[in-house]
Amino acid sequence: xxxxxxxxxxxxxxxxxxxxxxxxxxxxxxxxxxxxxxxxxxxxxxxxxxxxxxxxxxxxxxxxxxxxxxxxxxxxxxxxxxxxxxxxxxxxxxxxxxxxxxxxxxxxxxxxxxxxxxxxxxxxxxxxxxxxxxxxxxxxxxxxxxxxxxxxxxxxxxxxxxxxxxxxxxxxxxxxxxxxxxxxxxxxxxxxxxxxxxxxxxxxxxxxxxxxxxxxxxxxxxxxxxxxxxxxxxxxxxxxxxxxxxxxxxxxxxxxxxxxxxxxxxxxxxxxxxxxxxxxxxxxxxxxxxxxxxxxxxxxxxxxxxxxxxxxxxxxxxxxxxxxxxxxxxxxxxxxxxxxxxxxxxxxxxxxxxxxxxxxxxxxxxxxxxxxxxxxxxxxxxxxxxxxxxxxxxxxxxxxxxxxxxxxxxxxxxxxxxxxxxxxxxxxxxxxxxxxxxxxxxxxxxxxxxxxxxxxxxxxxxxxxxxxx
Amino acid sequence: xxxxxxxxxxxxxxxxxxxxxxxxxxxxxxxxxxxxxxxxxxxxxxxxxxxxxxxxxxxxxxxxxxxxxxxxxxxxxxxxxxxxxxxxxxxxxxxxxxxxxxxxxxxxxxxxxxxxxxxxxxxxxxxxxxxxxxxxxxxxxxxxxxxxxxxxxxxxxxxxxxxxxxxxxxxxxxxxxxxxxxxxxxxxxxxxxxxxxxxxxxxxxxxxxxxxxxxxxxxxxxxxxxxxxxxxxxxxxxxxxxxxxxxxxxxxxxxxxxxxxxxxxxxxxxxxxxxxxxxxxxxxxxxxxxxxxxxxxxxxxxxxxxxxxxxxxxxxxxxxxxxxxxxxxxxxxxxxxxxxxxxxxxxxxxxxxxxxxxxxxxxxxxxxxxxxxxxxxxxxxxxxxxxxxxxxxxxxxxxxxxxxxxxxxxxxxxxxxxxxxxxxxxxxxxxxxxxxxxxxxxxxxxxxxxxxxxxxxxxxxxxxxxxxx
Numbered sequence: 001x002x003x004x005x006x007x008x009x010x011x012x013x014x015x016x017x018x019x020x021x022x023x024x025x026x027x028x029x030x031x032x033x034x035x036x037x038x039x040x041x042x043x044x045x046x047x048x049x050x051x052x053x054x055x056x057x058x059x060x061x062x063x064x065x066x067x068x069x070x071x072x073x074x075x076x077x078x079x080x081x082x083x084x085x086x087x088x089x090x091x092x093x094x095x096x097x098x099x100x101x102x103x104x105x106x107x108x109x110x111x112x113x114x115x116x117x118x119x120x121x122x123x124x125x126x127x128x129x130x131x132x133x134x135x136x137x138x139x140x141x142x143x144x145x146x147x148x149x150x151x152x153x154x155x156x157x158x159x160x161x162x163x164x165x166x167x168x169x170x171x172x173x174x175x176x177x178x179x180x181x182x183x184x185x186x187x188x189x190x191x192x193x194x195x196x197x198x199x200x201x202x203x204x205x206x207x208x209x210x211x212x213x214x215x216x217x218x219x220x221x222x223x224x225x226x227x228x229x230x231x232x233x234x235x236x237x238x239x240x241x242x243x244x245x246x247x248x249x250x251x252x253x254x255x256x257x258x259x260x261x262x263x264x265x266x267x268x269x270x271x272x273x274x275x276x277x278x279x280x281x282x283x284x285x286x287x288x289x290x291x292x293x294x295x296x297x298x299x300x301x302x303x304x305x306x307x308x309x310x311x312x313x314x315x316x317x318x319x320x321x322x323x324x325x326x327x328x329x330x331x332x333x334x335x336x337x338x339x340x341x342x343x344x345x346x347x348x349x350x351x352x353x354x355x356x357x358x359x360x361x362x363x364x365x366x367x368x369x370x371x372x373x374x375x376x377x378x379x380x381x382x383x384x385x386x387x388x389x390x391x392x393x394x395x396x397x398x399x400x401x402x403x404x405x406x407x408x409x410x411x412x413x414x415x416x417x418x419x420x421x422x423x424x425x426x427x428x429x430x431x432x433x434x435x436x437x438x439x440x441x442x443x444x445x446x447x448x449x450x451x452x453x454x455x456x457x458x459x460x461x462x463x464x465x466x467x468x469x
Numbered sequence: 470x471x472x473x474x475x476x477x478x479x480x481x482x483x484x485x486x487x488x489x490x491x492x493x494x495x496x497x498x499x500x501x502x503x504x505x506x507x508x509x510x511x512x513x514x515x516x517x518x519x520x521x522x523x524x525x526x527x528x529x530x531x532x533x534x535x536x537x538x539x540x541x542x543x544x545x546x547x548x549x550x551x552x553x554x555x556x557x558x559x560x561x562x563x564x565x566x567x568x569x570x571x572x573x574x575x576x577x578x579x580x581x582x583x584x585x586x587x588x589x590x591x592x593x594x595x596x597x598x599x600x601x602x603x604x605x606x607x608x609x610x611x612x613x614x615x616x617x618x619x620x621x622x623x624x625x626x627x628x629x630x631x632x633x634x635x636x637x638x639x640x641x642x643x644x645x646x647x648x649x650x651x652x653x654x655x656x657x658x659x660x661x662x663x664x665x666x667x668x669x670x671x672x673x674x675x676x677x678x679x680x681x682x683x684x685x686x687x688x689x690x691x692x693x694x695x696x697x698x699x700x701x702x703x704x705x706x707x708x709x710x711x712x713x714x715x716x717x718x719x720x721x722x723x724x725x726x727x728x729x730x731x732x733x734x735x736x737x738x739x740x741x742x743x744x745x746x747x748x749x750x751x752x753x754x755x756x757x758x759x760x761x762x763x764x765x766x767x768x769x770x771x772x773x774x775x776x777x778x779x780x781x782x783x784x785x786x787x788x789x790x791x792x793x794x795x796x797x798x799x800x801x802x803x804x805x806x807x808x809x810x811x812x813x814x815x816x817x818x819x820x821x822x823x824x825x826x827x828x829x830x831x832x833x834x835x836x837x838x839x840x841x842x843x844x845x846x847x848x849x850x851x852x853x854x855x856x857x858x859x860x861x862x863x864x865x866x867x868x869x870x871x872x873x874x875x876x877x878x879x880x881x882x883x884x885x886x887x888x889x890x891x892x893x894x895x896x897x898x899x900x901x902x903x904x905x906x907x908x909x910x911x912x913x914x915x916x917x918x919x920x921x922x923x924x925x926x927x928x929x930x931x932x933x934x935x936x937x938x
């Protein structure tokens with residue numbers, strides 16, 4: 001499987017022309033067909049080539065989404081939901097052209113139910129907008145994939161990030177949603193009750209479906225109470241194994257750690273250079289604890305003892321917000337810091353996730369593979385979940401290097417799958433990983449295809465993605 | 470919708486005869502066709518009439534399940550997976566006859582991965598068996614629906630229970646599973662990684678599908694660390710509203726309560742009579758806290774203050790295991806205690822779940838409805854989740870009373886749905902609630918039916934259940 005083996009989708013020029021005419025009449029200026037806006041909507045924040053849609057439409061409500069879906073369905077034209085374009089696996093590319101449905105004008109916060117710790121939003125609301133809106137309620141929306149992504153897009157890719165170890169992923173955060181299905185009808189997948197045993201779990205089916213089964217038009221999300229206190233810190237370890245053993249002990253003891261991030265030595269070096277810091281350039285864990293004043297101190301102290309037992313430390317921690325923010329800014333800047341290792345390079349982010357008992361072994365084998373093949377690829381990991389990223393720095397115009405990187409990624413994905421893990425913990429399949437899904441789930445892909453065919457018989461929703469192999 | 474309006478399923482006598490012959494040749498004594506064993510396998514622990522299967526088969530491994538599925542598929546014969554028969558909505562009834570697939574011989578614990586806090590089991594393992602097996606590992610499986618149900622059955626009905634407020638439901642507890650689908654092929658829905666963004670969420674699709682999409686043959690389950698300390702207690706309140714406000718405040722403050730159960734005055738009276746106790750006969754909350762020694766004391770004290778603010782109390786709590794167990798035994802015996810209110814009666818358990826902000830209102834309206842209609846129906850609720858049960862005590866041979874109860878249940882389900890809740894928090898749809906699913910989810914039922922038709926085109930898996938309306 002080569003990364004560049006993108007699935008071809010046959011263009012339907014006649015249908016596309018008809019749909020563009022329908023949408024122009026219906027939406028006027030809210031249908032855009034200029035080159036730069038089309039190019040921006042095929043943007044993938046990554047190494048994949050840009051495949052532009054033929055038009056970009058900006059609906060403002062569910063009824064307008066229904067009109068767009070019905071037009072595309074009638075004329076068999078691809079429809080690609082678009083949030084902020086921060087996905088990493090070509091999710092918003094348009095391999096057969098068609099219409100990009102930009103949700104940025106569907107950005108209302110429809111309800112905040114503070115007593116129930118939930119809210120209902122339109123899909124174009126970003127996570128930072130939601131958290132700004134919640135500021136005075138004592139509540140927050142925890143899922144943080146780094147980018148200021150739209151909540152519809154985050155649901156569609158089953159996003160997570162640094163604090164999933166405590167608060168879960170979008171799988172747990174979405175209580176229910178509404179979506180426009182291929183027949184143009186609106187489906188409500190559940191109620192606001194915290195749990196339900198009412199029929200098939202359509203909510204979880206649409207979360208992570210990457211826009212291939214329908215267009216999400218609203219989401220009801222679980223919120224969390226802002227903790228009374230937060231403590232955080234950085235702890236160096238002599239080896240990856242020692243750091244991983246500390247992670248396992250932390251989770252096993254039931255310490256309700258809110259973030260526990262692994263950063264390898266090369267990435268620490270990049271962070272130091274980029275952020276002018278002087279952290280130890282050995283494997284480190286970045287941690288954060290949420291709770292009561294007494295609780296976060298107890299958690300930090302317990303972790304310090306665990307680290308010491310594994311030969312790590314000193315664990316320097318603080319409850320002072322300013323110091324914590326500086327620390328976490330360095331972690332969050334890791335992506336940009338990596339580029340300081342090779343200015344001008346493009347980055348390819350991998351995303352394997354393994355059982356945490358296999359994390360040290362998987363990272364160590366991957367570091368060895370990187371070294372053997374002369375690649376430059378720092379590692380950061382959501383260690384509490386067994387999920388880690390390598391950011392492979394490459395020149396996409398050098399075919400020999402691209403081939404070497406593709407071979408590395410294939411080995412990494414297969415290594416994780418062989419350890420009873422997955423090729424994607426949080427970035428999704430999109431175009432980039434469609435070849436690995438069958439390797440991971442075998443006949444499960446055929447079951448997924450049966451569902452895709454049943455719910456989207458003409459294949460209008462985001463063709464060439466997810467279920468292709 | 471009358472409770473007794475069960476969906477009819479056409480019998481296929483010729484196909485059934487052929488399948489019985491195939492299974493007899495293949496399974497010998499492990500195919501049973503005696504009346505009493507067939508009656509036992511149509512047992513529903515409830516008011517619904519018994520509809521017996523034509524045979525009960527006891528496979529011992531996945532390959533044998535595949536043979537059974539292929540025989541039933543070839544001859545269009547209903548196949549009904551059976552765990553322990555403790556479901557409450559006629560899930561194991563056989564309205565068109567056919568084969569009951571009893572998983573009790575698939576009861577091996579295949580792996581316990583203590584470092585990863587997970588295990589893999591066959592579907593016939595019960596939750597108590599699993600917890601006995603885990604005893605020396607420091608881990609436990611938290612989901613507790615009361616009955617000692619099989620884990621395959623608990624997954625199929627998306628079971629939960631008293632500690633879901635802390636540990637989630639089977640939706641969160643199942644990491645992945647394997648199932649035999651209608652084509653006889655085995656599907657593995659995921660890996661052991663704690664999170665995944667790899668394609669459609671087939672795990673969550675099969676969890677809660679009530680055996681209508683496939684037969685679960687193994688489950689990988691999340692485990693939890695046994696807490697260092699546990700505290701628990703009972704707290705009386707002057708009114709339901711006061712108790713509910715205390716629940717909301719507890720959840721909003723982020724107190725990680727492990728159980729928070731609402732018991733109404735009538736149920737307290739039944740508990741006192743049955744268990745010879747002298748609790749106050751007013752609305753009470755039963756609570757349990759899990760954590761460190763300091764943590765559980767802090768949590769209990771915080772709750773005591775919340776209760777006092779709402780006019781409740783005194784909150785008497787303890788960390789002594791013996792005292793806690795006596796307290797929780799009283800709560801767990803509530804079901805049996807109820808029958809002391811009307812010896813000889815049958816019970817019908819309702820299962821609505823609403824946003825917690827509506828819990829007091831929903832319970833109060835339901836109590837008034839019960840009183841107005843002269844019914845006898847104590848209330849217990851998983852208050853932290855907004856889920857409560859009424860156990861309606863009735864004489865199923867009195868048609869006038871049955872009609873009155875059916876009308877009450879219909880009003881209750883519609884009341885909960887109107888409050889943005891669900892007719893079933895944890896018992897499932899089965900036969901008993903199939904009429905309410907469309908009322909709750911509308912066009913969503915059509916989407917479910919498309920999935921059912923795609924994955925089980927001949928309708929062999931548990932016909933007449935779940936997706937019927």
